[in-house]
Amino acid sequence: MTDQGTHTVLHVGGASPYDVVVGRALADRLPGILGEAVQRVAFLHAAELTELAEPVLRVLREHYDVLALGLPSGEATKAAEVANECWDALGEAGFTRSDAVVTFGGGATTDLGGFVAATWLRGVRVVHVPTTLLAMVDAAVGGKTGINTGAGKNLVGSFHEPAGVLVDLDTLLTLPREELVAGMGEVVKCGFIADPVILDLVEKDPDAATDPHGPVLPELVERAIRVKIDVVVADLKETGGSDGHPGREVLNYGHTMAHAIERAERYSMRHGEAVAIGCCYVAELARLAGHLDDATAARHATAFGAVGLPTTYSGAGFDDLLAAMRVDKKSRGNTLRFVVLDEVAKPVVLTGPSEEHLRAAYDVMAGGAA
Structure with a gap:
């Protein structure tokens, strides 16, 4: 654990190391995590969080071509048809392996967005910005992605570690x-x-x-x-x-x-x-x-x-x-x-x-x- 001002950096080691940054007003840290090679970013966000997402979108648009994709609420987003719509949008926008996905929302958004990133061209960079307590401590960390089927929850998925996670505690102030x-x-x-x-x-x-x-x-x-x-x-x-x-x-x-x-x-x-x-x-x-x-x-x-x-x-x-x-x-x-x-x-x-x-x-x- 490394304290940097009002931020705490928790390092995740292993074959694909990354940092989990815990703090407030963290949007400006996104470009440093995504890197200079990225040209396009798919911003997958819970549709009801459009206003809350504005600071993140503003930073992303200053550095990248941004494709913003609103997702259904809750577990409804973790469906094969939603993933397919995202894949179609990435294909139409010409996303390549050097481009990236940023998720913004709760655990369902993180799971679906991570799955889309894991499966598009067999894996592109993804950064998670969890907005719920559940997503902060669970879905955003660890690299598990998945969608639900009629047979059960998270039965289809992949391991795909993020390039980084930004845990912005300010989002908890507006959480029901x-x-x-x-x-x-x-x-x-x-x-x-x-x-x-x-x-x-x-x-x-x-x-x-x-x-x-x-x-x-x-x-x-x-x-x-x-x-x-x-x-x-x-x-x-x-x-x-x-x-x-x-x-x-x-x-x-x-x-x-x-x-x-x-x-x-x-x-x-x-x-x-x-x-x-x-x-x-x-x-x-x-x-x-x-x-x-x-x-x-x-x-x-x-x-x-x-x-x-x-x-x-x-x-x-x-x-x-x-x-x-x-x-x-x-x-x-x-x-x-x-x-x-x-x-x-x-x-x-x-x-x-x-x-x-x-x-x-x-x-x-x-x-x-x-």
Whole structure:
């Protein structure tokens, strides 16, 4: 971590190193990241953020020919037809391998824009400018891109690391409260899997943890990004960790159930909300399987609930959710895999839990009591 005035630079090492810059008013840093060889930039942005995007667009237009492409809102943008429209636009504009993509928006925009960059001419430079807390700590870092299909979420995608990420905290000042709270789902998750200080900060003062004007939220953002960087650098393509650590798969803590819930809700539930519920579910599953003590399992509902996130769900039946979990990316054949905790910051993989435990954990999730 390197402090440069009001900016913090978090370096991502590995075969394709890049920096994540956390600060305010960062648009002027874009040309330095994109480089002099770039002539054209496709600016893929959430259509409803046109006004918020103006400072970034202004800087880009001073240096490049800019093709601005507005995208649908939310998960609707992560569709094959939207990607195809972007490819057609790049082709008509004559984009070459030396040109670049800049994304501006939440996690869905980042996922779709990264996928377009990864697949156009087998890969062009991309810089992410995430505008939601969720995208800042999750989608924008790590190089995962993807779109959804009728079979599930993120089943089509590619690894494509960005040339850089600009985390402009000023965008959180205009973020709707419910979106900011939803983003805390991934932040608190990082506390459980790797950084207990995150949990301490959240539990000590939940209001400060969700205040975009104060000093606590920026610290939480940096800590959560650092967790993801450390995991990704050690295991870029989710091939596995060492010494029993799940590797990059640890970032999917709570996500097997979360993705099943999102599918059941036809992606109308915010991702961070589903993650909070999924983490509470898998904590109970770990408790039933003898991995996690009662107090730490219960702490999940306390920590997520403290910032206003949901911790229970009964909108779909067990059998439907189980079927959805079986097509999750982390499954092996018909065998379910879950990242669970032995204790805070001690993750392991639980393979093939019994249906009895899966159902009992669902009953707690649906009813909210052990």
